[in-house]
Amino acid sequence: MSANTALQGMDEAVDAYCKRNRFQQEDITLGRARVFVKQHRLNTRQRNSVLKLKVATNCPDWDTRMKILHACSQEVIGDFEYGQGKPHWKIMEELGMAIGLPREEIVAAKPLPTTEVAWAAWEGLMASRHWLEGIVANACAERANVPGYGRGDAREHGNSWVQRRRWKKAFDLNDDQLEFWSVHELADIDHSNLAWQAVAEHAERLTRHTFDLASLRARPTHLEKLDQLTVELLLGAR
Ligand SMILES: [Fe+2]
Numbered sequence: 089m090s091a092n093t094a095l096q097g098m099d100e101a102v103d104a105y106c107k108r109n110r111f112q113q114e115d116i117t118l119g120r121a122r123v124f125v126k127q128h129r130l131n132t133r134q135r136n137s138v139l140k141l142k143v144a145t146n147c148p149d150w151d152t153r154m155k156i157l158h159a160c161s162q163e164v165i166g167d168f169e170y171g172q173g174k175p176h177w178k179i180m181e182e183l184g185m186a187i188g189l190p191r192e193e194i195v196a197a198k199p200l201p202t203t204e205v206a207w208a209a210w211e212g213l214m215a216s217r218h219w220l221e222g223i224v225a226n227a228c229a230e231r232a233n234v235p236g237y238g239r240g241d242a243r244e245h246g247n248s249w250v251q252r253r254r255w256k257k258a259f260d261l262n263d264d265q266l267e268f269w270s271v272h273e274l275a276d277i278d279h280s281n282l283a284w285q286a287v288a289e290h291a292e293r294l295t296r297h298t299f300d301l302a303s304l305r306a307r308p309t310h311l312e313k314l315d316q317l318t319v320e321l322l323l324g325a326r
Contacts, residue, residue, distance in 0.1 A: 107239060130199050142222065162275060
């Protein structure tokens with residue numbers, strides 16, 4: 089299998105996910121939005137202060153490792169490129185407050201059981217597998233926000249673009265309050281390109297020695313199931 093075939097498989101898995109996951113396909117409600125804020129704030133912190141760093145540790149390519157750390161720093165320390173110096177979890181808090189959640193309630197939130205399961209499975213992929221498999225796990229969740237996947241507006245503009253308009257209409261929010269979504273229209277192109285470029289550059293050379301390239305095609309599918317599990321539970325909170 090060539091790197092192009094692996095990339096095509098990754099694209100197909102993200103496209104299929106975008107076309108059928110309920111968070112993208114169904115309307116937003118206040119209950120769903122509140123659970124999303126509380127869980128995704130925790131998710132952003134865990135993925136970018138623990139899980140993605142394990143991939144950086146395992147990555148022998150210095151430039152790629154620095155790009156992983158830079159992306160993580162935007163998420164958990166401060167994003168001076170797209171987020172006015174604020175980390176993404178903080179911008180998520182502001183979105184939650186804009187829809188009526190007290191900050192104390194957001195901060196006190198605990199991970200749902202499905203969020204814990206997703207983190208445990210991600211850890212399996214990101215801590216102890218080949219770094220190229222790990223970096224796909226780093227980025228495929230973000231890839232849905234990039235244009236080219238799903239249908240209609242999502243395919244043309246990306247999921248964040250669609251969510252920004254959906255939340256604006258449902259909750260009557262202004263552009264400042266919707267910053268979480270506008271930031272991710274741009275940041276997730278950079279963040280997910282990291283993995284797609286790493287596979288393009290390294291997969292064929294590494295696969296001769298170290299692992300089965302076919303596993304890269306399988307990664308998004310596994311993660312999609314986990315992500316789907318979390319989203320389904322979130323959507324139960326109407
Ligand atoms: Fe982010």
